[in-house]
Amino acid sequence: MGIVTPVILVSVVGIVAGIGLTLAAKFMAVPVDETAVKIRECLPGANCGGCGFAGCDDYAAALAADHTLAPNMCAPGGVAAAAAIAAVLGVDAGSSEPKVARVHCTGAIGVAKSSMEYQGFSTCAAAKGFFGGPGQCKNGCIGFGDCVAACKYDAIQVVNGVAWVDMEQCVACGACTKACPNSLIKLVPKKSRVWVGCSSTDPGKLTRQVCDAGCIGCKLCEKACKFEAIKVENNHASIDPDKCKNCGLCAKACPRHIIHVIPRKPVAPKAAPAAAAPKAEAPAKEEAKAE
Amino acid sequence: MDMLKVILAAVLVNNCVLVQFLGICPFLGVSKKMDSAVGMSLAVTFVMALATAATWPIQTFLLDPNGLGYLQTIVFILVIAALVQLVEIILKKYMPALHKSLGVYLPLITTNCAVLGVCINNISDGYGFVTSMLNSIGTGLGFLLAMVIFSGVRQRIEHNNIPESFKGVPITLIAASVLALAFMGFSGVIDGIFGA
Structure with missing residues (x-):
């Protein structure tokens, strides 16, 4: 008989708590949308x-x-x-064009000149705060990888001193665009394959002195483009992805060879709209869920 | 004077985290940021006081007269878990702002051993109801003190250049142990002040 009392007691306490919670949940329910x-x-x-x-x-x-x-x-x-x-x-989906992050700097080690031997904290934000960074170009990639740390998808790495985005891994969440102290990383449509590998707004002469991969604002690309997709403003060329037809004429015209064309082949299946697009999104979604 | 003694003893001498080693999980898990540490500690203090108010009468008027003191642990866990759930429901309904700021931490407290520990300690130390309540609140404040100090320490650690092998959890544990050592220094202080 010794076991009956404790069993009853624990059961009663449990039932009282259960009923109390049920009543509370019922009477104090907050309507969830x-x-x-x-x-x-x-x-x-x-x-x-x-x-x-x-x-x-x-x-x-x-x-x-x-x-x-x-x-x-x-x-x-x-x-x-x-x-x-x-x-x-029950509304219209609108068009959600697949995008990808792109680093607009190609000033790798040896290409862009450095101005000091920086020995402080190894983050871009800290280096930027110290005389604008260790490179002579103050608009270039600092290369400590703040963007790499910000990326949740292992899509960015620093190669030879410049951040590089893996287009297959990138889901265009935009975390890196906020992390970069020089705002070098921008989200561009995945189908856009021509890009300018420089973000410097310095005058052409200065840019030429500090980096071999700098845009000098010569406007040859602007003249070469048949679709008015590339514009030089603030000594710096930028491409309007909506107008760009990926013809690559600007890349051929550029005397500094800093306009790059990503080869069509590996990108083609992803760039194909409608049918292929949901398939391409599937791995990204799974990865996101795994996290 | 006795009341002050109980509270001070609970905050400093028998600090639940640093001396009794209860509630280490939130101590290490939620101490990264100062404001979340404070939020968590206040929630714990509140739940501790509430749990003591519920468990002390249960022990005194329900378990002890029937000779069922050995059911203490299971009944207390049951009651505390139900209480925390109830508090969450009530907060959600009547104080949505507070619920939003505490929301993440409340379910964590359900199975917090510091809450269970303080309830059981109150009984085993033979405290009366008022003393028990004071002890619970004191323990909660001690938790708050430990959390605030430790989150400050951790923020300092984060900006330092730590050897590769000590980065992350190891240096956190070392800092916690040094802090615990420091709190050991309080033993005997209360007796010294108030006279043994």
Whole structure:
């Protein structure tokens, strides 16, 4: 009989607690927005903040509250997530073009001249605060890899002193664009394959002195382009990806050989729209979930 | 005077983290940032006081008269877990702002051994209800003190050049042990002040 009392007592305490909690949950229930929960399920859950909200939950809540908000702001989720969210909300998905981060500097070790032997903290942010960085060009890649640390997808590495983005790994969350103290990394459409490997806005003469891979603002590319896609402003050429047809004429015209064309072959299957796009997004999504 | 003695003893001499080694998990896990450390500690203090208010009567009026003192652990865990859940539901309904700032930490406290530890210590030390409550609040404040000091230490550590093999968890554990050693220095202080 000795066992009966304790069993009853523990059971009673448990049942009382259970009933109490059930009642509390029932009477004090906070209405949860079901739409938000459904939208949250469509998002990859990487919490990268690429959409501009504090995380996937925050973005889902904002979408549920405001239906006019664009459902295609999730870069890692891409087209698939945008379509799923649009289906939940019953709105038009809009076009979510696959994007990729690109480093607009090619001033590798030996190409860009350095001005000092920097021995401080080995982060770009710290180096930038010390006379604008160890390189003579103050707009170039510092190469300590703040972007590498910011990337959650192992998509960036520093090769020969310059950050380099793996286009297969990159999900365009935009974390690196915020981490770079010189704002060298920008999100560009994945299909855009021509890019300028310099961000320097210094005058041409100065740029020529400090780096062999610097844009001198000669405007030869501007003249070579038949689509008015490349413009020289502030001593520096930049390409409008919406107008660029990837013809590569500017790259041939550039006397400094700093306009690069990514070969079509490895990029082609990803650049193909509609049919191939969701397939390409799938690995990125799985990876995001694994995290 | 006795009340002050109980609180001071709980905060400094018997500091739950650094002397009794209870609640090490949040101590190491949530001490990276000062504001989250403070939030967590305040939540723990609150839950400790609440748990003591619930468990002391259960022990005194339910378990002891029936000779079921050995059920202490299981019943206390049950009650504490239910309490934390209840607190979470109530906070969510009536104080959404507080719930949002504590939200992440509340479920963590459900199985926090420091909370269970202080409830059991209150019984085994033979404290009355008022003394038990004071002891719980004191222990919670001690937790707050340890968390604040340690998160400050960790912020200092982060900006230092630490040898490769000590980076991360090892240097954190070493810092925690040095801090624990420092708190050992408080033993006997209370007796010295108030007279044994």
